[in-house]
Amino acid sequence: MAIPPVVVAAARSVWHWQWLQLMGGLGPADAEGNYRRPRSPFAERPPLPVDAAEPGAHLLIVGRSCPWAHRAWLTWQLRGLQASIRLVVAEPDPAAGRWRLPEPVLGCSTLQQLYRRGGAAPDQRATVPVLLEAGGGRILVGESARLMELLNAWPAPPGAPDLEPAALIPQIRTWRERFQHAVNDGVYRCGFARTQVAYDRAEADLFTALAEAETALAAAQAGPWLCGDALTLADVQLFPTLIRLELVYAPLFGVSRRPLWQFPALWRWRQRFYALPGVEACCFAEAWRRDYYGALFPLNPSGIVPAAPPLATLVNGLPGAVQP
Ligand SMILES: N[C@@H](CCC(=O)N[C@@H](CS)C(=O)NCC(=O)O)C(=O)O
Incomplete structure (x- = not known):
């Protein structure tokens, strides 16, 4: 026997209400349904500790x-x-x-x-x-x-890169502030949005910022890094979000308007960053997928972890014209 439409409508509305309560457990939202990341109590960078050079301190x-x-x-x-x-x-x-x-x-x-x-x-x-x-x-x-x-x-071994050279500080700060809201937190603002309006705003912000990074990297005199020749904290800050894009954020947070391979300069940038010594050793595609799909119950109540492209295919060159 078919379920009467009024019962379906009531069940949907109760379910939606429960979903909103569960989303509240992931983080707060404002009256329009925009996700608001809780503020951190650590607003200032502390001074370097006096025993910073002491190994294991x-x-x-x-x-x-x-x-x-x-x-x-x-x-x-x-x-x-x-x-x-x-x-x-x-x-x-x-x-x-x-x-x-x-x-x-x-x-x-x-x-x-x-x-x-x-x-x-x-x-x-x-x-x-x-x-x-x-x-x-x-x-x-x-x-x-x-x-x-x-x-x-922090005191580092000889040859360690300075990721915030004085001459580039204004440029690095500008990128980092832009990324923090629009990209790093931006994917969460999409995934944790409570309403269509909130999602649309976050999603447009995210792809605008990615397009800006693409333009900067693609400019004739630019690169290979965001601030030119030097790898900086701006690059480091962008990477953790972009390396999770196809594996987690696009499918789970609905960040799928334009896949990264359609941003050729960013694709090559991600590939270049991944090839830096030590980077692969702190990338764990399977743990990311298991933890996100497993922990974010309101977004994935079934707990099913969908199949994904192997990480290796995301950090390799693209066929044809997009090769570096
Ligand atoms: N503002 C913090 C946020 C870090 C954060 O949210 N970490 C999450 C994991 S991705 C966490 O540890 N959450 C545990 C909790 O909120 O209880 C930062 O950027 O360092």
């Missing part, structure tokens, strides 16, 4: 799937800080909504405990990435943008 805690952690991890990797700052890769625990530490750190088995121990307020979110003192557990910074800057200033 600090810990950097990251998670494989987190794009914010990825940018800090990349900075640590590109600067060659392996001997001075110990990296700890936390594992997600989606059922409990927290990060588990692979082995106890200062007697703590979760990131939440470590934050409380390090002096965080009881209501402060325990997020990756975070940099803390290995001895006392004091938290130095838990905000990825500031963390990238701090890691770039």
Whole structure:
């Protein structure tokens, strides 16, 4: 027997209401349904600690799937800080909504405990990435943008790149601010939008910013990096979002207007970035897919992880005219 339309309509409206409640668990939204990322309490870059040069005096805690952690991890990797700052890769625990530490750190088995121990307020979110003192557990910074800057200033082995050269600071800042809202957070503003209007705004913003990056990279005198010859924090900040595009954001967050292969300069840029020493070692396509599709229940209630192109095909050249 067919279900009466009035029952279908009622079920849809109850389901939609429940979906909105679940979306509230992913993050807040304003009255128009725009996703609003919670503000981080770590607004300022802290000064370089006096014992920065002491090997093992600090810990950097990251998670494989987190794009914010990825940018800090990349900075640590590109600067060659392996001997001075110990990296700890936390594992997600989606059922409990927290990060588990692979082995106890200062007697703590979760990131939440470590934050409380390090002096965080009881209501402060325990997020990756975070940099803390290995001895006392004091938290130095838990905000990825500031963390990238701090890691770039950290004493590094000879030959380590300066990812924020003084002459390029204004240009780097402009790109980073643009990317932070329109691209890095932009994909989340699409995926976590509660209304069509909110989604449309975020989506248009995202593709406008990508088109700007494409134009800049394609300009005759430009490149190979966003700010010219030098690899900078602007490139590092763009990469974690673009490398997840086909694997997670396009299918799950509805960011599919124009695939990246239709931005040939960005495609080549991503390929070039991936080939940098140390970058492949912090890319985990299967973990990204498993964690996003598994953890974001309101966007994927079935828990099914769809098939995706192998990462290797996304960081190779395209056939024909688009080859570098
Ligand atoms: N503002 C932070 C945000 C980092 C963030 O949201 N990390 C997520 C993982 S992708 C997290 O750890 N969430 C745990 C929570 O919110 O409890 C940053 O950029 O460092």
